[in-house]
Amino acid sequence: MVKVRTENLKDIISIRQVNLAAFEQPIEADLVDKLRNSCKDIISLVAEEDGHIVGHILFTPVKVETKKGIDQGMGLAPMAVLPEYQKKGIGSKLIEKGIEELKNRKCPFVVVLGHSEYYPKFGFEVASMYGVRCKWEVPDEAFMIMILSDLDLSSFSGVVHFRSEFDEVA
Numbered sequence: 644m645v646k647v648r649t650e651n652l653k654d655i656i657s658i659r660q661v662n663l664a665a666f667e668q669p670i671e672a673d674l675v676d677k678l679r680n681s682c683k684d685i686i687s688l689v690a691e692e693d694g695h696i697v698g699h700i701l702f703t704p705v706k707v708e709t710k711k712g713i714d715q716g717m718g719l720a721p722m723a724v725l726p727e728y729q730k731k732g733i734g735s736k737l738i739e740k741g742i743e744e745l746k747n748r749k750c751p752f753v754v755v756l757g758h759s760e761y762y763p764k765f766g767f768e769v770a771s772m773y774g775v776r777c778k779w780e781v782p783d784e785a786f787m788i789m790i791l792s793d794l795d796l797s798s799f800s801g802v803v804h805f806r807s808e809f810d811e812v813a
């Protein structure tokens with residue numbers, strides 16, 4: 644039975660291993676470690692099965708420069724499930740729990756850059772529909788957003804800025 648919960652100090656090495664195995668390179672594992680050290684306002688959840696960490700998801704703060712000022716939300720990245728545990732619904736559980744946590748925190752929106760066939764089933768929409776763009780050049784359908792709570796959509800459009808740590812790997 645998979646349980647999704649907030650990470651704790653004992654999980655850090657396992658989280659690194661999950662990211663290394665899922666992405667087959669150290670970029671995302673390094674990024675997670677950097678963000679954990681530099682940013683206190685993260686949501687980092689693990690999927691645990693029989694005492695083993697088999698999946699991980701991270702949310703970090705993002706800002707949208709709008710006509711009226713700055714709107715703060717969160718960005719989902721990265722997420723990873725151990726290859727041998729993929730396609731069993733663990734990624735879905737991590738996303739659902741993450742969204743629940745974001746709603747509890749009254750986070751107004753969450754963005755994600757990723758597989759355009761994967762994220763819409765959780766309620767993500769193409770961000771350009773809201774006039775929201777990614778600062779990096781990416782395929783339109785790959786940059787998605789979910790509006791979670793009251794947001795003045797009349798002025799909500801602009802460029803999304805992730806934490807600067809992402810620039811180093813973009």
Ligand SMILES: CC(C)(COP(=O)(O)OP(=O)(O)OC[C@H]1O[C@@H](n2cnc3c(N)ncnc32)[C@H](O)[C@@H]1OP(=O)(O)O)[C@@H](O)C(=O)NCCC(=O)NCCS
Binds near residue numbers: 728
């Ligand atoms: C993306 C990832 C986290 C999904 O985790 P998962 O546990 O396999 O996801 P789930 O089992 O909840 O998948 C749910 C559905 O999405 C589908 N799906 C999974 N990965 C997909 C992908 N890359 N593209 C499209 N659909 C995908 C599954 O087939 C499944 O479909 P179904 O519900 O119709 O059967 C996992 O595949 C992974 O770690 N990939 C490598 C790292 C990565 O690409 N991370 C995402 C970018 S940050």
